[in-house]
Amino acid sequence: MKLWLCRHAPVQLDAGICYGKTDVQADPAGTRLAADQLAQVLPQGCPVWASPLTRTRQLADALTGLRPDLGPVVWDASLQEMDFGHWEMQTWDSIGQPAVDEWVDNFAHYPVGGAESTQDVITRVALMLVKVQALNLPDVVWITHAGVIRAVQYLLQAPHMQALSCDTWPVNAPKPGAYCCIDLAGLNRLKTSPT
Numbered sequence: 440m441k442l443w444l445c446r447h448a449p450v451q452l453d454a455g456i457c458y459g460k461t462d463v464q465a466d467p468a469g470t471r472l473a474a475d476q477l478a479q480v481l482p483q484g485c486p487v488w489a490s491p492l493t494r495t496r497q498l499a500d501a502l503t504g505l506r507p508d509l510g511p512v513v514w515d516a517s518l519q520e521m522d523f524g525h526w527e528m529q530t531w532d533s534i535g536q537p538a539v540d541e542w543v544d545n546f547a548h549y550p551v552g553g554a555e556s557t558q559d560v561i562t563r564v565a566l567m568l569v570k571v572q573a574l575n576l577p578d579v580v581w582i583t584h585a586g587v588i589r590a591v592q593y594l595l596q597a598p599h600m601q602a603l604s605c606d607t608w609p610v611n612a613p614k615p616g617a618y619c620c621i622d623l624a625g626l627n628r629l630k631t632s633p634t
Contacts, residue, residue: 440572443481443580444588445502445618447494448473455530459586460522460554465494465615473616474501477580480618484508485578488571490518490587499582509580517563520584524552547603558603564590572623585612588619595621 448469452458481502489499491514499512526534542549547558564587571579581587592609613619 440574440576440623441578441620442568442571442591442623443477443485443578443618443620444591444613445473445477445498445580445582446585446588446613446615447490447492447498447582449615450494455532457523457526457529457531457534457552459520459527459584460492461527462493465497467497469616470497470501473498473618474505476616477502477618478505481506481509481580482578484510485580486510486513486574486576487580487582488513488515488518488567489582490514490520490584491516492519492584495582495584502582512582515567517567518581518583518587521551521557521560521586522554524550524554526552543605546605546608557608560586561590561593561603565594568594568623588612591621 448465450458450463450465452463477498487499487503487509489495489512495518496514503509503512526538531539542551548556550556568591571581589609589612592612593603593607596607596609597603
């Protein structure tokens with residue numbers, strides 16, 4: 440099974456702002472470009488699951504407008520970006536290096552901004568992967584966020600890595616408006632162990 444991981448287009452925020460679960464708009468032109476590119480490469484009739492946040496909804500709606508064969512989108516909150524709690528919509532400078540260092544030092548379990556931990560994100564993404572694998576389809580599309588994509592990448596590598604830490608967390612998610620395609624064959628173990 441192939442999983443197409445599509446990241447929303449660039450958001451309409453100034454650089455340096457922490458945003459995750461906050462519902463912000465994506466750039467309309469960037470969204471159209473991303474939808475055009477995806478429409479040209481996605482296999483016929485593959486189902487689309489998406490985060491319900493506006494920036495991902497914009498891309499899903501634009502894509503299915505171009506490709507009605509993809510069918511109705513399944514909206515799932517498990518595909519939302521990490522909830523950064525009281526860090527949301529703050530500049531990284533105002534959050535401060537000491538707070539970021541606390542997260543880095545306890546990367547798996549630190550409740551970022553008093554909300555989700557990195558492990559919380561990984562756990563919900565792993566459970567979504569179990570759902571997707573149960574579909575037993577050749578291709579599935581997720582329209583989502585960098586944190587979710589990195590969680591999938593981490594889960595693909597996890598059997599070969601040390602415990603979750605800042606050093607083992609993937610850093611190469613697709614840029615806003617871009618996508619990657621992965622083979623889920625290496626995730627068979629998630630059927631019995633989703634966390």
